Every structure is written in C-alpha cells, then in structure tokens.
Amino acid sequence: MVFRDARGFELLASAAESRELDRRTIEEVGIPGRVLMELAGAGTVEAVVQRTGGRAGKAVVLCGGGQNGGDGYVIARHLADRGWSVRCVAASDPERLSGDARANHGIWVARGGRLELARARVGGAVGHALGHADVIVDALFGTGLSRPIEGPAAALIDEANQARHGLRVAVDLPSGLPADGATPEGVVFQAAMTATFGLAKPGLHHAAGAPWAGEVVVVGIALPRPLVDAVAPRWRLADEASVAGLLPRRDAAAHKGHSGHVGVVGGFAGKEGAAVLASLGALRGGAGLVTWNHVGEGSGVERPPELMFHSIEEGLDARSTVIVIGPGLGQDADARRALELALSSGRMLVMDADALNLWAASRGDAGLPSDTVLTPHPTEAARLLGVETAEVQRDRGAAAARLCERHGATVVLKGARTVVATPGRPSVIVPISEPVLAAAGTGDVLAGLIGALRAQGLDAHDAAVAGAFVHGLAGRRLGMRHPDGGVLASEVADAVAEVRGELSLGWHP
Numbered sequence: 001m002v003f004r005d006a007r008g009f010e011l012l013a014s015a016a017e018s019r020e021l022d023r024r025t026i027e028e029v030g031i032p033g034r035v036l037m038e039l040a041g042a043g044t045v046e047a048v049v050q051r052t053g054g055r056a057g058k059a060v061v062l063c064g065g066g067q068n069g070g071d072g073y074v075i076a077r078h079l080a081d082r083g084w085s086v087r088c089v090a091a092s093d094p095e096r097l098s099g100d101a102r103a104n105h106g107i108w109v110a111r112g113g114r115l116e117l118a119r120a121r122v123g124g125a126v127g128h129a130l131g132h133a134d135v136i137v138d139a140l141f142g143t144g145l146s147r148p149i150e151g152p153a154a155a156l157i158d159e160a161n162q163a164r165h166g167l168r169v170a171v172d173l174p175s176g177l178p179a180d181g182a183t184p185e186g187v188v189f190q191a192a193m194t195a196t197f198g199l200a201k202p203g204l205h206h207a208a209g210a211p212w213a214g215e216v217v218v219v220g221i222a223l224p225r226p227l228v229d230a231v232a233p234r235w236r237l238a239d240e241a242s243v244a245g246l247l248p249r250r251d252a253a254a255h256k257g258h259s260g261h262v263g264v265v266g267g268f269a270g271k272e273g274a275a276v277l278a279s280l281g282a283l284r285g286g287a288g289l290v291t292w293n294h295v296g297e298g299s300g301v302e303r304p305p306e307l308m309f310h311s312i313e314e315g316l317d318a319r320s321t322v323i324v325i326g327p328g329l330g331q332d333a334d335a336r337r338a339l340e341l342a343l344s345s346g347r348m349l350v351m352d353a354d355a356l357n358l359w360a361a362s363r364g365d366a367g368l369p370s371d372t373v374l375t376p377h378p379t380e381a382a383r384l385l386g387v388e389t390a391e392v393q394r395d396r397g398a399a400a401a402r403l404c405e406r407h408g409a410t411v412v413l414k415g416a417r418t419v420v421a422t423p424g425r426p427s428v429i430v431p432i433s434e435p436v437l438a439a440a441g442t443g444d445v446l447a448g449l450i451g452a453l454r455a456q457g458l459d460a461h462d463a464a465v466a467g468a469f470v471h472g473l474a475g476r477r478l479g480m481r482h483p484d485g486g487v488l489a490s491e492v493a494d495a496v497a498e499v500r501g502e503l504s505l506g507w508h509p
Helices: 015-029 033-052 069-081 097-111 124-132 151-162 225-231 242-243 272-284 333-343 352-365 376-387 390-393 396-407 440-456 461-482 489-504
Strands: 009-014 059-065 085-091 114-117 135-139 167-171 195-199 214-221 236-238 262-266 289-294 308-311 322-325 348-351 410-415 419-420 427-429
Touching: 015 033, 015 167, 033 069, 033 097, 033 135, 033 167, 033 195, 033 376, 033 489, 059 069, 059 124, 069 167, 085 124, 097 151, 124 151, 135 151, 135 225, 135 352, 195 461, 195 489, 214 427, 225 289, 236 352, 242 289, 242 461, 242 489, 262 272, 262 333, 262 440, 272 289, 272 440, 272 489, 322 461, 348 352, 348 440, 352 376, 352 440, 376 390, 376 396, 376 410, 396 419, 396 427, 419 461, 440 489, 461 489
Parallel strands: 059 085, 059 135, 085 114, 135 167, 167 195, 195 214, 236 427, 262 289, 262 322, 289 308, 322 348
Antiparallel strands: 009 236, 410 419, 419 427
C-alpha cells in the first residue's frame, strides 16, 4: 500500500519519521513489533516471488545484528516455506541479537535453518552460495546506520555485488545507503529491487540513492492512516497522475488574457538565444502572451513571431504578470539595473542563471518575495550558499532546504532527480534523470515553462513541481529518439507542449 496525500503525491518518510511511525504504531496502536516484522518479511517474500515468477530456487539472506537482521530471518523462513533452498549468513554474532530479531533468529535455528557466521574474507561455502544464488537478500543494515560499513558486513556486500546471477534484494534500504538522501560513504549493497516498509525513504529516490535501490516496492505493514497523517512526513514523490492534477485546464471560452502574460528579461550582450529559449518555454508552456524585455535595439537573432519585443530602457513591460529574469542576462550594469527593476516590480518572479549569480554576489543573504521561484543548477546553488558545488551534490535535499530557508523562496535545484523545496510545504523529488537535458539552453526553457504556469494561476510550489516534471518528461521523450545526445533546447520546448497535453488528457508520454 502506497500512502498518498490529498493531491495524489506519494509520501516519503525520513529515518526519524520512520522510527516515529514504528514507535507510535507499537505503543499507541498496540501492534507488537514482532507482528510488524512478520508483515515486513512476508511482504518482501511476496515481492520476490512476483519478481521471480513464483519459481523456487536458491536464496542467500545476509543478516545484520539489529532489527534488519530479524527481518532477514523472517524472510528466510517464508522463502523456505515456499520451497526455496535458503542459507542465512550472519554478519555478526547472532547471540548479540535482542528482542524481536533474537526471537526470529531462534525460530530459524529451531527449524533447522542453515546459518553461517561471516568472516572478514568471504570464501568457501558462503562465496560459492553467493555466486550461485537465484536471490540474494540484504538484511544487514537499515535506516539507523550512521557510519561507513566495515569488517565482515562490508566483505559480504562486496562479494554479493559481484554476483552476476542472482536477483539482489534490499530490505527496507540498501545497506550503506543514507535514508534521507545524502551521498553514501563506503560500500553500498547494489540492489535490483528494494522492498521498503510502510513508506519509501527519500534516499531511495534522490539522485545519490536511486541507482543503488533499483525498483522500489512499498510493503504494507499495517500503519494506520491517521497515525501517518499525525507524523506528517515532509517529503513527497511526484508522478504522472499527481502532476496531471496540478496542470491548469483551459475553459472552452478562454482567450489569451486568461492564460497570463510572461515577461522574459535577459538576452543581453550577445546572449539573445537564452532569452528566446526561455520565451519558447513560456509559449509552449501555455502562456497567453510573452514579451522579451531587452537592452538597446536587440540583435537580428531569429525569434518566434508570437514573441513580443520591449526595450527595458523604458522600464519593464507593464502588461506582464510574471517576470522570468536571468537567461542570458549577463552581470554588467544593465543586468544589475534590470534585476533591481524586477525585484521592485511587485510581480511574481522566476530567477534563473545570471539573476542568481548577481543575487549571490550582491544581496545573497537577503530575503525575497515569498512567491519567488529560484531555479539554480548545483554550481549556482553553491554560490548562493557560499559553499563548494560538491557540498551541494553531497546532499541535494539538504542544500535545497537551506536555500529555501535562507531566501524564503521556492527552490528548484536542477539536475538528475530535481528537488523542489518551498517554505512551509513538503519538499518534492522529481524522479526523472535524462542525460539529454544536460545541454545548453534547456534550463532556460524550464525557467520559461515555470513562468508560464505561474501566469496561468499555479502557485510557486505547484508551478515549480509541474514545470520540472513536464520538462523532465519532455527530455525523456527526446532521449528515446536521441539517447546519445544531440537534442536541441528548442526541441525540448516543442516536446513540452506535447507532454503537457497528454498529461492533461490523462495519457502518459
């Protein structure tokens, strides 16, 4: 069972929230921990059986010294009951187990289940079993791990990761992977499938964790919905259905004024193409009107005939309700004046590219209007935070949250699996990684698209989430045709209109 909020977004629980859910389920609802462990193990086996087609085979279950190890012994028992040949390998002395984990270890041993203790170097029967297993289950460590894995457990993971034959299944979370989204340190179990309990963890879906998690299957463990609502998890996962529910619909009697007017500010000093691409993003995103606010006479760059033109020497175009500023803006005196005009305009803002760099250099610690959207890539985010890019990438969720808190604005931290953070709202992971979007101009298209959605009535958070998701799906569509690159940003803008239309009609691209 996947828990969703009222708008259809999947709820994700941090490590602390997961522990709180377990504690309150046991103490307040009265469901014993041993029952939760039994449900978790049985649900994991059901997921394994579905994935393997129901055929019994050979399984190796790697068991840790905590509650995850207890899950492992339950899984081993249920697999054996289905006719599997099962071998458990303990990474530490099982005599140190306590509580429910100790009880389930005792049941496994009393039934005559095979159990071996791992050594610092894996070899012999254990190495042979891992190399020939149909399924390898990682029940070593879970959400409570706060250090790199060492010793026999690390050796087991290394050996399991080299197995070419078996389906690798992680229990709740791949061992070594931080639950909340940080980049792992040290060895990590490479899963093809993760059976996660109750609610999925953010770390399974962030860019740093998704490659380790494989397919994520949520296993129900009888968490009561009122309790989940009371804990109020602070992360969400976007998907087609939830985003489709955000997209504005046009009334049959609508005219262009009903879809808003986006003003793009940028394209200065030989960077006109960036402003044109942002304008294309706004047009393809459904804005009724788009005006390019430029410096001087402009250049002869080809631009869509639908795009209006306005000289910023006369001030910002007064008709626009949303300002997208930054694409091709530059950082000279004209750019600084344009940014001041935008900030003092009282209009909804989307700040991208050079607007972010100027802001970081001049007023980077000041607040912004609460309905502002910032769209930094990792290096721009690092400038805004005064840190190195590597620190942003080390924990993208935390970096987005810090930016959001510092500036009081919605933050779209671009990159693989974009993160959206908004003051007072759950943060959202957009679970799309499309390498074809790593090309010049695609970020300009995204800024224009978000501006268009703002102009059509979406608040900053919803416009950011919907824009990032539609943009990602547009990249996915083009990536299917051009997997090795060569996609133009203007093609992404064109695909945006197609994807948005299909989502609105309930189709998936």
